[in-house]
Amino acid sequence: MAATPKPEELQQIDYTPPEKEWMEVPPSFKPGTWCYAGKPQILEYLGLPNPRKWSPADEDWKFPDNWKNTILEGIRERLLKFRSFHLFMDICVRCGACADKCHFYLGSGDPKNMPVLRAELLRSIYRREFTLTGKIFKKMAGGRELTEEVIKEWFSYFYQCTECRRCSVFCPYGIDTAEITMMGRELLHLIGMNTNWILEPAANCYRMGNHLGIQPHAFKDSLLGLVEDIEMETGIKVDPSFNRKGAEILFITPSADVFAMPAIFTMMGYMMLFHHLDLDVTFSTYASEGGNFGLFTSHEMQKRLNYKMYAEAKRLGVKWILGGECGHMWRVIHQYMGTHWDGCDELEVPVSPVTGTRFEHAKFTKMIHICEFTADLIKNNKLKLNPKRNDPYRVTFHDSCNPARGMGFFEEPRYVIENVANNFFEMPENTIREQTFCCGAGTGLNTDEFMEMRMRGGYPRASALKYVAGKHDVNLMATICAIDKATLDALVKYWIPEVEIGGVHELVGNALEMEGQNDRETNLRGEPLPVEPSESPPAAEGGEAGAEGGEA
Amino acid sequence: MEITGILKERKKDVLDRWFQEVADTYPGETPRFLRNKADRFANPLGHAVRQGLEGLLNGLLSGAGDDELAPHLDEIVRIRAVQEFSPSEAVRFVFQLKGIVREEHGGRSGEALADELSEMETRIDRLALLAFDNYMSCRERLFEIRVKELKDTISVQARNTWRPAAGEAGSETFQKRNDRRGKDEAR
Ligand code: SF4
Numbered sequence A: 001m002a003a004t005p006k007p008e009e010l011q012q013i014d015y016t017p018p019e020k021e022w023m024e025v026p027p028s029f030k031p032g033t034w035c036y037a038g039k040p041q042i043l044e045y046l047g048l049p050n051p052r053k054w055s056p057a058d059e060d061w062k063f064p065d066n067w068k069n070t071i072l073e074g075i076r077e078r079l080l081k082f083r084s085f086h087l088f089m090d091i092c093v094r095c096g097a098c099a100d101k102c103h104f105y106l107g108s109g110d111p112k113n114m115p116v117l118r119a120e121l122l123r124s125i126y127r128r129e130f131t132l133t134g135k136i137f138k139k140m141a142g143g144r145e146l147t148e149e150v151i152k153e154w155f156s157y158f159y160q161c162t163e164c165r166r167c168s169v170f171c172p173y174g175i176d177t178a179e180i181t182m183m184g185r186e187l188l189h190l191i192g193m194n195t196n197w198i199l200e201p202a203a204n205c206y207r208m209g210n211h212l213g214i215q216p217h218a219f220k221d222s223l224l225g226l227v228e229d230i231e232m233e234t235g236i237k238v239d240p241s242f243n244r245k246g247a248e249i250l251f252i253t254p255s256a257d258v259f260a261m262p263a264i265f266t267m268m269g270y271m272m273l274f275h276h277l278d279l280d281v282t283f284s285t286y287a288s289e290g291g292n293f294g295l296f297t298s299h300e301m302q303k304r305l306n307y308k309m310y311a312e313a314k315r316l317g318v319k320w321i322l323g324g325e326c327g328h329m330w331r332v333i334h335q336y337m338g339t340h341w342d343g344c345d346e347l348e349v350p351v352s353p354v355t356g357t358r359f360e361h362a363k364f365t366k367m368i369h370i371c372e373f374t375a376d377l378i379k380n381n382k383l384k385l386n387p388k389r390n391d392p393y394r395v396t397f398h399d400s401c402n403p404a405r406g407m408g409f410f411e412e413p414r415y416v417i418e419n420v421a422n423n424f425f426e427m428p429e430n431t432i433r434e435q436t437f438c439c440g441a442g443t444g445l446n447t448d449e450f451m452e453m454r455m456r457g458g459y460p461r462a463s464a465l466k467y468v469a470g471k472h473d474v475n476l477m478a479t480i481c482a483i484d485k486a487t488l489d490a491l492v493k494y495w496i497p498e499v500e501i502g503g504v505h506e507l508v509g510n511a512l513e514m515e516g517q518n519d520r521e522t523n524l525r526g527e528p529l530p531v532e533p534s535e536s537p538p539a540a541e542g543g544e545a546g547a548e549g550g551e552a
Numbered sequence B: 001m002e003i004t005g006i007l008k009e010r011k012k013d014v015l016d017r018w019f020q021e022v023a024d025t026y027p028g029e030t031p032r033f034l035r036n037k038a039d040r041f042a043n044p045l046g047h048a049v050r051q052g053l054e055g056l057l058n059g060l061l062s063g064a065g066d067d068e069l070a071p072h073l074d075e076i077v078r079i080r081a082v083q084e085f086s087p088s089e090a091v092r093f094v095f096q097l098k099g100i101v102r103e104e105h106g107g108r109s110g111e112a113l114a115d116e117l118s119e120m121e122t123r124i125d126r127l128a129l130l131a132f133d134n135y136m137s138c139r140e141r142l143f144e145i146r147v148k149e150l151k152d153t154i155s156v157q158a159r160n161t162w163r164p165a166a167g168e169a170g171s172e173t174f175q176k177r178n179d180r181r182g183k184d185e186a187r
């Protein structure tokens, strides 16, 4: 019989992670850290290769014949097509400035989530196959052979990147790892390695007009449900129109604003604003989605979904498009649309019918952000606002990666918040604006089976939020992206449950004074308000905005 | 109690060692990063681990009760519960303190010391049990959130399916009870 081990010996399980070269550490596929594979019927619908049933947890991923060639040809084609990609493959000096800037690295401690290593996953293949030194010196030159293991690693780590661009802010060469991830995902699509949470919404959007595949009548019905809710809260019956030809403006927002919590409160805010201004605006049940999951699929898919909005604008004969609180819709419009096509000549440069402001910067896109539109209204004293109705909230603002780093949109939402709420507090400087931390679930990673990884990726954001919640009793984090609204809601429930998530136009809706309104005893969530009903509304400027400067 | 005195005196060293052992459970360059990056928002993980361990050590040395220890424990366990660790790896950091305490008591011996040491170890064991509870509650929370997210998607859609037409019997009550109003149960 074996001797009983001593207590010290029993404690000697070696938990120290192996000191291996990163290339030799295989990815783990622990449940909660990968997304379900694309369903075959969805791939077929989108015309994507290698439709089949498979799971990342399987040993056999059912690679197509000749997959290696397909990938190498795919790399070659993209090196020729995208100069930036070629440059990013060549110029990294491995200085490490980006290494500790990724929220997935900060939340997981996994070195392969350092942006420089994420890029290296692809660069090592590039070096070996496309550079002379790599061909001759192989591993010594940082190259490696393309194997099934490499593809599995790509799948794991290119879907642990939210393409948020935070790392690129710190790179002295301006290398944008987000674009390397995009290339990585495009290559994976070529051999059918993809996730259903991205492809199904893309397919739905292409076919039905929105991510959930909601049919026109159901879309309309949902908004009419919100009409009833608004009436109950304010006593005013707003009257949205649908697919109305000849309207001046087409309004497009993420479908989550119509269907998902807590984004529907933001939708109520938009509808109240439109009604109050008597804006000549219409919703479309065909272009019923701002979100563009094509951005996470391929340039071609992105283009298809973006173009659909303009096709509908032309069909309806509107003058310009007003866009809601969305993330990647704006990224596509600002960063990529100009590379797809020459723009829509049938539309006009947006002019606010209320203030007369001409939004010259949007002369190519013909589309402005609802926060720009509202900020302009406030600036021109066109709204009566009672910020007291937001007094129960102590608000902070989360800069969503896409409007922040994809279009430099920092001031407008803050200006609006400061005019509709009295208690506004910034999170620490190195976690907001261009340095904002991602929600951890952008680029189509906001699916429930990925929850564990989402909690890791969102941890740096949660940590900064916890700080202001502790210091200033912040209890609401406002944001202008529908994915954020949904995923941050899950994030705070895990890390800091005393905080709720809301939208900027939800706060606008709460504060807006509308002609003929009732006593407004509740906010848009139906929660009772402390404001005495008899109190007369303050001046149009909307009270003193009590913003406190950034904490560092 | 002699051992507490010694550990209080050597608190900084004990803490540094404990922190290092926790940091070393992460691969590659990460331990170095966790140790060296000072800004708490640029290194939230390192900051939380250090804060948590310090709170725990202070608590153990001052004989704090479970309630006082719990938030410090949670600061670390909540993170490790969603990282690439098995359950035992996630809570093992509590046991690591035992080895450090044994080595840090300055080579003194004797029956009194042995008794004190065993008392301290019992406290650490108790902390380990708390850590296990904490770990489980974090995992349960994670799955509750996952289920709730799924249910929310369904209920927002179902809400329309079952909405009575305005003016129809029950429409008022229905609205009052509709799901957006229900205070979030998972909170
Ligand atoms: S900061 Fe830029 S050059 Fe430096 S390692 Fe990162 S990607 Fe390479």
Ligand code: SF4
Binding pocket: A101, A102, A103, A104, A113, A114, A115, A118, A160, A161, A162, A163, A164, A165, A166, A167, A168, A177, A178, A181
């Ligand atoms: S783009 Fe964002 S998620 Fe991707 S590597 Fe850079 S910081 Fe990380």
